[in-house]
Every structure is written in C-alpha cells, then in structure tokens.
Amino acid sequence: MDSKRVETVSARVDAACSSPGYPQLVHKRGVRARLMRFFPCSTAKKSSSSNQSNVEDELELSAVRHRPEGLEQLEAQTRFSRKELQILYRGFKNECPSGVVNEETFKDIYSQFFPQGDASTYAHFLFNAFDTDHNGSVSFEDFVMGLSILLRGTIQEKLNWAFNLYDINKDGYITKEEMLDIMKAIYDMMGKCTYPVLKEETPRQHVEVFFQKMDKNKDGVVTIDEFIDCCQNDENIMRSMHLFENVL
Numbered sequence: 198m199d200s201k202r203v204e205t206v207s208a209r210v211d212a213a214c215s216s217p218g219y220p221q222l223v224h225k226r227g228v229r230a231r232l233m234r235f236f237p238c239s240t241a242k243k244s245s246s247s248n249q250s251n252v253e254d255e256l257e258l259s260a261v262r263h264r265p266e267g268l269e270q271l272e273a274q275t276r277f278s279r280k281e282l283q284i285l286y287r288g289f290k291n292e293c294p295s296g297v298v299n300e301e302t303f304k305d306i307y308s309q310f311f312p313q314g315d316a317s318t319y320a321h322f323l324f325n326a327f328d329t330d331h332n333g334s335v336s337f338e339d340f341v342m343g344l345s346i347l348l349r350g351t352i353q354e355k356l357n358w359a360f361n362l363y364d365i366n367k368d369g370y371i372t373k374e375e376m377l378d379i380m381k382a383i384y385d386m387m388g389k390c391t392y393p394v395l396k397e398e399t400p401r402q403h404v405e406v407f408f409q410k411m412d413k414n415k416d417g418v419v420t421i422d423e424f425i426d427c428c429q430n431d432e433n434i435m436r437s438m439h440l441f442e443n444v445l
Contacts, residue, residue: 276349297334314388326362370418
C-alpha cells in the first residue's frame with residue numbers, strides 16, 4: 198500500500214465522518230496514521246526478498262499459541278490475495294505476537310486510535326463482532342474474515358456485518374436500547390474532539406430519529422430486513438459502504 202493511496206483513503210474517511218447523524222471528527226493524526234499502524238510492511242525498509250518471505254516460514258520460526266490456517270484456505274475463504282494476507286499477518290503478528298488477541302489487548306490497541314475519548318465500550322462491541330465463535334479471543338482467521346467483508350464484501354455482506362454489530366445480544370433483532378448503547382459508545386469514543394460540541398442528550402435524539410426510520414412496522418424492534426432496506430435507501434450509508442474498497 199503506497200503512501201498516496203493511504204492519504205486518499207484517509208481523506209475520504211475523514212469526509213465521511215461529517216455525514217448527517219454523526220458529529221464531525223477532529224483527528225490529531227488522522228486515519229492515515231491508524232492505517233499505517235496495521236500495515237507496517239508498507240513503510241519498512243527491507244529487501245524485496247525479505248518482504249515476500251512466506252508467512253508459513255515465519256510461523257515455523259515463531260513459538261505462537263495459535264497457528265493460522267494455510268494461506269490457500271484463507272485465500273479461498275476471503276477476497277485477499279496471498280501477498281495481501283502476508284502483509285496483514287505481519288501487521289497482526291506485530292500487534293499480537295501470540296497469534297490471538299483477547300478483549301483487553303484489543304481495547305488497548307483500539308484506545309490508541311482515539312486518545313481524545315474513551316473507546317473501551319465501542320471496542321468491546323467491535324471485539325464481539327470479530328469474535329464470531331464467541332470464545333473470548335480473535336484469531337488471525339477471525340480478523341481477516343471480518344476485514345474481508347468490510348473491505349471487499351458485497352453491500353449485503355457489509356450490512357449483515359453491521360447488523361450483527363448492533364445486535365448486541367445476538368437474538369436477531371436490534372432494540373432501541375441496543376442502538377443507544379452503540380451510539381453512546383461512539384460518542385464516548387469521539388470524546389471532546391467533535392464539532393459542534395455534543396450535548397448529553399444528542400445520542401438519544403439521534404437514536405430516536407434512526408430507530409423510527411428503521412422500525413417500519415412499529416413493533417419496537419428492527420429486523421435484518423428492515424435494517425438492510427433502510428440502509429440501502431440512505432445515500433450517506435451507501436457511500437460509506439465503498440470507503441475502504443481500495444485500502445490494500
């Protein structure tokens with residue numbers, strides 16, 4: 198990933214943060230620095246032969262608790278190439294030498310992206326979305342499967358993933374309370390670096406608007422079909438679905 202492409206993605210992400218319904222984020226370092234953190238190989242000064250070393254060779258030389266599936270299998274299960282998987286694995290291994298990440302480590306890493314606020318609650322919800330087998334840890338497979346959807350998935354796949362994030366108790370419905378919990382977590386994560394400055398009641402006001410729009414039959418819950426239908430008819434949401442497609 199070259200620096201110009203990262204800068205382009207950063208600008209697009211920052212612009213998206215000012216969409217209606219979400220306050221504008223004021224980044225000190227910007228998204229570019231965050232992306233670079235997870236793709237250290239893009240800036241490392243190594244020989245070309247070293248940069249293309251096989252990730253399986255690295256595993257053989259490293260005493261890790263968790264060994265990821267073979268690259269061929271991950272290639273088949275995701276929309277990443279072998280080289281992209283190698284880059285992603287080196288970034289993951291750099292942050293998580295054991296090969297897996299638990300929730301506390303995930304929160305520590307994520308909090309570094311949002312030093313101006315409290316990202317712990319949102320990181321908790323995000324961790325649960327990546328931890329698809331609910332075993333309390335995120336493996337490299339969990340990470341790349343989720344990332345593949347977010348970066349290269351179809352609109353339907355991305356919206357399904359987002360629904361799963363908001364469906365906190367995984368009962369197949371989103372309640373107003375669940376939506377409010379996520380929204381509060383987002384605002385807590387943003388902290389004071391928003392414009393305009395948020396009022397305490399802002400998250401609840403936004404949830405009232407969003408929930409009324411999504412809950413078509415007014416039964417007090419949002420189904421996956423209602424969620425997808427509403428999102429597909431929202432221009433801002435649809436634009437955001439394409440933000441990261443060319444990150445790698």
